Amino acid sequence: MDWGRIRFFLGEVQRNFTRNAGMQITAIGTVAVTIVMLGIFLYARSALIHAESGVFSQIEISVYADPAATVAQETVIRAALAQDPRIRSVTFVPKREGLAQMRRLMKGQIDTSLLTENPLPDKFRIRVREAQEVPAVARSIAKLPHVQNVEYGREVVQRLLQLAAVMRPVGIAVIVLFLLVAGIIISNTIRLTVFARRREISIMQLVGATNMYIRMPFICEGLLAGIFGTAIAVGALALARASLVPKIASALPWLPMNTVAVDLSTLVLELFAVGAAVGALASWIAVGRYLRA
């Protein structure tokens, strides 16, 4: 290991970094702002996706058999349901059990002892593999013979499905846009620092430094700007999370934000990776333009 060489290189990086402090602060600030927005976005997204999948996994289709249907006819229904590959599970709830459940649920609200006979039909509770298939499955079950009624939270399911369908592409587009803007600003900032060092670069080229060697300090610079910016952003996000999330949760209790479920360490790692990559890539492009010119 040639420590003198490493020391020289680090000295060059540190010299550039401190000499162009103003520009570096601009770059770091840009990264920080971008990463904060990205962080909020990713956080909200993963919280929502979690909430969404929680809701989706609980969607249930209730299939009510015709009260007049015989056991044999109900067996036919059950067989048809079992054959449908879209259906994950089928639970048969005979009317006696249904009444018992209702008694438990409605205890104190309705006096079920007044009932002289069981008004409930036999019921199948169905869970579907893919939430998107709920409406289609419900429609096809409704066509089966001796099925009186099929119910699921039509409105809720449709809203959720629409939301999910919009969230993904919009999310990706927003992220790409953020990164593009950050990349352009960092690239321009680094170009200014490259310009400030054009004399040094031309001497390096003259004495036979490779383009790779000339690039390295700038890339490290970009990398540092990215990492510093992300560190600031993560700090700000952590503060915001600690102070804001409990307030949001108590102000909007209906918002299914299961904040515990968001994997924070992965999120932070992702943010650092993105910040560092954007910084390094932007400098690579900025220096490349100069070296070719």
Next chain:
Amino acid sequence: MSLVYPNGVRALDNISLEIGKGEFIFLVGHSGTGKSSLLRLLYREMAPSSGHITVDGIRVDRLARGRIPALRRHLGVVFQDYKLLSDKTVWENVAFALQVTGAHTRDVQRQVPRALDLVGLAHKSRMYPNELSGGEQQRTAIARALVNNPKLLLCDEPSGNLDPANTTEIMELLRRINLKGTTVVVATHNQAVVDRMRRRVVRLDNGRVITDEERGYYFLGLGQDQILSG
């Protein structure tokens, strides 16, 4: 070999020139006659529009971009404006040429003092360029050009910014370097220098070689004394 700039100017027009190992050669001519262009072709700042250039067996005109650094490590270039880094000391400026080409620290420690000794600046190695005279700055630049032990030293108006005393000093230094076996090519329009040294003189005019003399003068066949007395 020819060089045509993108704007259509023929900087060099069908030049053919051979420089032997260990030679000391002056390129003379008015400004804009192609002296600097010729040097730039040699260190591959530019490529010729047609023809070929060979430096120490390397076809410089065909050199791939990625091989240019290797070529430049084997030659030194000195300019009129020294091209020193003002925030680095003399020692650091000379060491820079080795450090940015990935040299080992022990090579830097060995070669830099040697180059500084050669140009007589060992005692000023910790000073900054703006604390030096023009001649000392140029000697620093020469030390930087020589620290890689190049076989060829290219000088573009090395005395352009110097007074006569410093010019003499620099030329004496170049002569010593040449005596050690390095080929030296000097582009200049300093008549006194050329006439005093009496070396090979290649005269360029309008991008062409018009004369090529062993032991020549700045003006064709005439020394300074003869011009003054005539």
